[in-house]
Every structure is written in C-alpha cells, then in structure tokens.
Amino acid sequence: MISFDQTYFKKVAEDIFKCDSPTGYTHHVIKLVKNYVDAFGYDSKILNSGALEVSIKGTDSSKVVATSAHCDTLGLMVRSIKPNGKLALTTLGGPITPTLDSEYCVIYTRDGRKYTGTIVSTSSAVHVYKDANSKSREIDELEVRLDEKVFSKEDVEKLGIQNGDIVAYETKFTITDSGFLKTRFVDDKASVVILLMLLNYTSKHNIKFKYDTKIYFVVYEEVGHGASVVDKNISEFVTLDMGCIGLDLAGNEYAVSICAKDSGGPYDYELTTKLISMAKENNLDYTVDIFPFYGSDIGAARRAGVDMKGALIGSGVSASHGMERTHLKGIENTLKLIYTYLIK
Numbered sequence: 050m051i052s053f054d055q056t057y058f059k060k061v062a063e064d065i066f067k068c069d070s071p072t073g074y075t076h077h078v079i080k081l082v083k084n085y086v087d088a089f090g091y092d093s094k095i096l097n098s099g100a101l102e103v104s105i106k107g108t109d110s111s112k113v114v115a116t117s118a119h120c121d122t123l124g125l126m127v128r129s130i131k132p133n134g135k136l137a138l139t140t141l142g143g144p145i146t147p148t149l150d151s152e153y154c155v156i157y158t159r160d161g162r163k164y165t166g167t168i169v170s171t172s173s174a175v176h177v178y179k180d181a182n183s184k185s186r187e188i189d190e191l192e193v194r195l196d197e198k199v200f201s202k203e204d205v206e207k208l209g210i211q212n213g214d215i216v217a218y219e220t221k222f223t224i225t226d227s228g229f230l231k232t233r234f235v236d237d238k239a240s241v242v243i244l245l246m247l248l249n250y251t252s253k254h255n256i257k258f259k260y261d262t263k264i265y266f267v268v269y270e271e272v273g274h275g276a277s278v279v280d281k282n283i284s285e286f287v288t289l290d291m292g293c294i295g296l297d298l299a300g301n302e303y304a305v306s307i308c309a310k311d312s313g314g315p316y317d318y319e320l321t322t323k324l325i326s327m328a329k330e331n332n333l334d335y336t337v338d339i340f341p342f343y344g345s346d347i348g349a350a351r352r353a354g355v356d357m358k359g360a361l362i363g364s365g366v367s368a369s370h371g372m373e374r375t376h377l378k379g380i381e382n383t384l385k386l387i388y389t390y391l392i393k
C-alpha cells in the first residue's frame with residue numbers, strides 16, 4: 050500500500066494552491082502540473098480545451114480506466130469599471146459571495162499585467178453607510194478597490210484593466226500542526242495533489258498500473274463541462290472531487306467520502322460497491338453519502354456521450370465554496386482508495 054508522505058504533500062500542495070487558476074484561466078496551473086508529470090516520466094498532452102491527459106500503459110490492456118481531478122477553481126471576472134474607479138464583478142463558478150467580503154485579490158489583465166486589490170462591500174465604511182452591516186453581500190453589492198491611485202473609469206483603463214479580466218482571490222493556504230489543510234479551493238486542488246503524489250510514488254517505485262489508464266487534470270469543472278473531453282474509449286471512470294459535510298450527511302474531514310448519488314442521479318452501482326468493498330478491506334476510514342446539490346465530472350463525461358461506469362470519491366470538505374478545510378487524514382484515505390483501485 051502507498052504510504053502518505055506528509056512532507057511531499059506539503060511541498061506540492063503549496064506549489065499548486067499558490068498558482069491562481071480561476072475557471073477559464075488555467076493555463077499556468079496546467080503547465081505546472083505537466084512539469085510534475087513530465088518529471089515523473091509519464092506521457093501527457095494538453096488538450097485543446099486546456100485539460101491535461103496522462104496516458105499510462107497497464108499490465109492488462111483489455112480495458113481503459115480513468116481518474117481525474119479538476120485544476121480550475123472558483124473565481125471572479127471584471128464585469129465593468131465603475132465611474133468611481135471601482136470594479137464591478139461577476140462570478141466564475143458558485144462561490145458563497147458573503148465570504149468574499151474583505152478578501153485580497155489579484156487582477157490579471159490580458160496583456161499580462163497584474164494588480165492587487167481588495168473585495169469590499171458597496172457600503173464598506175461603518176462610519177459612512179447606515180447599512181454597512183446589513184447590506185447584502187451578493188456579487189452585485191461587492192466591488193474591487195484597486196491598490197492604485199484611481200478616481201475614474203479612465204484612470205483604471207489606463208492601467209490596462211478591461212471588462213472580462215480575471216480576478217483571483219487569495220487562498221490563505223495553511224496547513225496546521227494539527228493536520229488541517231485550511232485554504233480556499235481544497236475543492237479540488239487537494240485531489241490534484243493526491244494524483245501527483247500517486248504518480249510520484251508509482252514512478253519512483255516503478256509500479257505498474259492494472260489496466261491502461263488515463264489520468265485527467267481537467268479545467269472548466271466549476272462551470273460543468275470539465276470532463277466532457279475524456280477519451281470515448283474509457284470504460285470505468287473514478288473521479289476525485291470534494292466530499293460534502295453537513296446536515297444528515299455522514300461525511301467528515303478525516304474520511305474518504307464515496308458518493309452514491311448527487312444531483313445528476315445515482316453513480317454506477319457495481320463500481321461504487323467495489324470502491325466501498327476496497328475501502329473496507331483496506332481498513333480505510335470511509336463514508337457513503339448522497340450529495341444534495343452537487344454535480345461532478347462523471348456527469349460531464351456522461352453528457353458528452355461516454356459509455357462508462359462512473360464513480361466519485363474524495364476527502365470530506367467543510368464549508369465548501371466558502372473558507373474550506375479538510376484534514377490530512379481524509380486526504381490520506383482518498384489517496385489510498387484511488388491507489389487500491391488503480392494499482393493494488
């Protein structure tokens with residue numbers, strides 16, 4: 050069984066989490082991931098959509114199996130420049146917008162310039178606005194205060210900022226001594242790191258995969274069509290994405306969640322049952338859940354017409370699409386389950 054190398058996890062995670070990659074702006078992170086994959090000695094190619102496809106020959110070529118994690122994250126885009134020099138915003142994916150109030154952010158212009166700012170409420174000052182506390186924190190009531198001396202729309206335009214520019218907010222990446230990974234975008238960068246750990250391990254120990262295997266680092270998952278680009282020949286697909294926590298759900302930050310059903314309906318019965326058995330046999334901490342408001346890359350591949358069995362596993366993530374958190378134990382259990390499925 051693969052061992053969980055905490056030091057290596059921390060090193061790779063820091064690298065991946067610190068590379069801004071809002072959905073629609075993922076070329077930097079994909080290049081970073083490809084550098085790792087190249088260094089491990091595996092074949093990969095960047096698809097037209099921007100996703101990275103890794104192809105590995107297995108001991109048995111009777112079928113092609115696949116796994117994936119998504120490299121894109123939630124983010125924002127400049128909707129318009131206001132007459133007062135503030136930036137109006139639109140969301141990329143579905144963040145919990147009240148959690149964005151007061152976050153630091155970076156604006157990436159199309160000509161390669163970078164500016165910093167802060168996301169603030171349109172009623173940001175308690176000494177001025179009567180509704181500073183009560184104002185809605187929906188996206189239209191939030192704006193970017195640029196760290197530049199700007200007083201008008203023209204001032205902002207002179208910086209090269211325009212409608213449609215990418216706005217990435219800070220991750221606050223932290224791993225605590227108690228083993229918590231607390232940062233934005235645990236969904237799904239934790240899974241990206243898990244797959245890189247797996248490939249590092251199999252490469253280093255010259256371990257063969259059971260079947261011909263495709264590993265996808267997809268983009269555009271947060272807007273619903275990430276894995277629509279997967280190979281039509283794959284017959285099984287286990288995607289790695291966040292597990293849900295809350296209400297009556299069994300999931301927690303220390304276990305690998307195995308999803309039986311989400312908004313798109315049930316996952317493949319046989320494949321899901323197999324993953325549950327594997328978790329049990331290997332004494333992994335696991336839970337089985339339904340995710341009430343959730344879509345995954347399995348749905349995207351199904352809608353693209355791939356005839357396959359699909360399943361979903363992942364570490365439980367607290368406060369998803371807000372200030373997220375999981376535990377290294379949950380990451381370890383997920384790593385061990387995907388390793389068992391692909392290798393053991």
Ligand SMILES: [Zn+2]
Pocket residue numbers: 119236237270290291
């Ligand atoms: Zn996700």
